[in-house]
Amino acid sequence: MHTTTKSLTERDQNHLWHPLTQHKLHPEMLGIVKAKGALLYDESGKEYIDGIASWYTTMYGHCNEYILSMVGRQMQQLDQVVFSGFTHLPAIELSEALINILPDNQQKLFFSDNGSTSVEVAVKMALQYHFNKGHKKNVLLAFEEGFHGDTFGAMSVSGLSVYNGPFEDFFLEVKRIPVPEGKNIEKILQELENLLGEDNTAAFVYEPLVQGAAAMKMHDAHGLDQILALLKKYGVLLIADEVMTGFGKTGTYFASDQIETKPDIICLSKALTAGLVPMGLTTCTQEVYDAFLDDDIAKGFFHGHTYSANPLACTVALAGIELLRSEKIQRNITNIMKWHGVFAEEIKEHPKVKNVRRLGVIFALDLTVDMQRYGNLRDKLFNHFMNEGVFLRPLGNTIYVLPPYVITREQMEKVYASIRSAIALF
Numbered sequence: 001m002h003t004t005t006k007s008l009t010e011r012d013q014n015h016l017w018h019p020l021t022q023h024k025l026h027p028e029m030l031g032i033v034k035a036k037g038a039l040l041y042d043e044s045g046k047e048y049i050d051g052i053a054s055w056y057t058t059m060y061g062h063c064n065e066y067i068l069s070m071v072g073r074q075m076q077q078l079d080q081v082v083f084s085g086f087t088h089l090p091a092i093e094l095s096e097a098l099i100n101i102l103p104d105n106q107q108k109l110f111f112s113d114n115g116s117t118s119v120e121v122a123v124k125m126a127l128q129y130h131f132n133k134g135h136k137k138n139v140l141l142a143f144e145e146g147f148h149g150d151t152f153g154a155m156s157v158s159g160l161s162v163y164n165g166p167f168e169d170f171f172l173e174v175k176r177i178p179v180p181e182g183k184n185i186e187k188i189l190q191e192l193e194n195l196l197g198e199d200n201t202a203a204f205v206y207e208p209l210v211q212g213a214a215a216m217k218m219h220d221a222h223g224l225d226q227i228l229a230l231l232k233k234y235g236v237l238l239i240a241d242e243v244m245t246g247f248g249k250t251g252t253y254f255a256s257d258q259i260e261t262k263p264d265i266i267c268l269s270k271a272l273t274a275g276l277v278p279m280g281l282t283t284c285t286q287e288v289y290d291a292f293l294d295d296d297i298a299k300g301f302f303h304g305h306t307y308s309a310n311p312l313a314c315t316v317a318l319a320g321i322e323l324l325r326s327e328k329i330q331r332n333i334t335n336i337m338k339w340h341g342v343f344a345e346e347i348k349e350h351p352k353v354k355n356v357r358r359l360g361v362i363f364a365l366d367l368t369v370d371m372q373r374y375g376n377l378r379d380k381l382f383n384h385f386m387n388e389g390v391f392l393r394p395l396g397n398t399i400y401v402l403p404p405y406v407i408t409r410e411q412m413e414k415v416y417a418s419i420r421s422a423i424a425l426f
């Protein structure tokens with residue numbers, strides 16, 4: 001038997017290269033050995049409340065027993081099969097369950113592997129949609145501070161490009177508009193009218209209502225609706241990136257449910273598979289799908305991933321949707337929204353706090369102290385929370401929580417308390 005006295009933190013440094021990490025500045029990773037419900041356990045046995053549901057994925061709790069039992073059964077039945085030429089029950093059942101809760105105009109599902117690829121697929125779908133109809137359009141439209149992933153198409157439409165320097169010369173052509181914040185809407189609509197006159201905009205990619213990576217920046221639903229309605233009038237395809245907002249986080253199944261103008265295409269991942277396995281989905285309307293039907297084979301959508309619609313991932317997603325629709329989870333969501341409301345009322349008067357905002361189970365505030373994004377102060381905040389047994393990832397001067405739906409009142413109170421004591425540090 002291979003035995004070692006070295007910690008995971010030490011052994012990690014031999015061969016592993018972590019995402020979004022400058023290893024020279026941050027060589028040490030914390031070894032996590034176990035997770036259950038809203039809790040993570042490190043190798044020394046210390047527990048942490050997972051206040052961001054492991055990047056918005058484990059909404060029904062880590063190692064959820066219902067999901068585990070469903071996927072365990074599926075594992076004995078059918079593990080993997082090529083999804084080109086074959087189909088299977090988990091994919092079919094997932095499609096039926098999802099179409100049931102998606103905005104009414106959604107009809108078709110296309111599988112990929114993660115959030116970035118779901119956006120990549122959406123962008124390619126939109127470009128080919130126009131191409132197939134005989135009017136090639138080469139410009140994409142996106143919000144200034146949007147984030148849509150790390151593959152080339154997704155990176156191109158992302159506006160948060162602080163670290164994209166080496167790649168910018170290779171990006172797709174993207175025009176940007178600010179998010180609607182009340183007064184600026186007239187100016188945005190005017191700008192759009194000018195832009196759309198050129199008739200070369202293929203699609204608008206947007207995170208509806210909340211921009212996660214922009215530090216839970218929230219914008220105005222009515223303003224967004226005005227933008228979407230105008231774009232729709234000009235035949236621009238609307239691509240809602242609900243990778244973060246999907247599956248109940250904003251208080252409705254999807255953020256798009258709160259906006260009158262519905263997207264043509266929706267990108268899903270993260271909570272789609274409840275933190276168990278990766279999967280991405282791009283859904284679209286019948287009209288988008290129909291633009292690919294032709295006697296000419298080249299008009300089909302020639303995009304595919306090896307693990308498309310993996311039966312285990314589909315089973316997880318289906319079980320997740322069942323849980324999301326359950327009375328228990330819906331009640332939990334309502335409770336978390338209520339607790340956030342009470343905490344928001346308390347903390348918004350604090351002199352060191354501004355921009356207290358919330359939507360569904362998402363809660364965020366900004367500290368009035370000036371902090372460099374990812375600077376030392378951000379690390380100070382992060383370490384404070386971890387010492388308190390709370391896993392949060394502050395962004396610059398923003399502290400936000402997006403707890404799993406199964407978090408208990410007591411656990412939530414502990415998170416709020418750690419935020420109070422964090423504010424007191426400054």
Ligand SMILES: *Cc1c(COP(=O)(O)O)cnc(C)c1O
Nearest residue numbers: 114115116147148149212243244
């Ligand atoms: C996380 C995220 C992505 C990228 O998803 P990955 O699975 O990390 O590739 C895209 N869009 C939004 C809105 C996200 O939050």
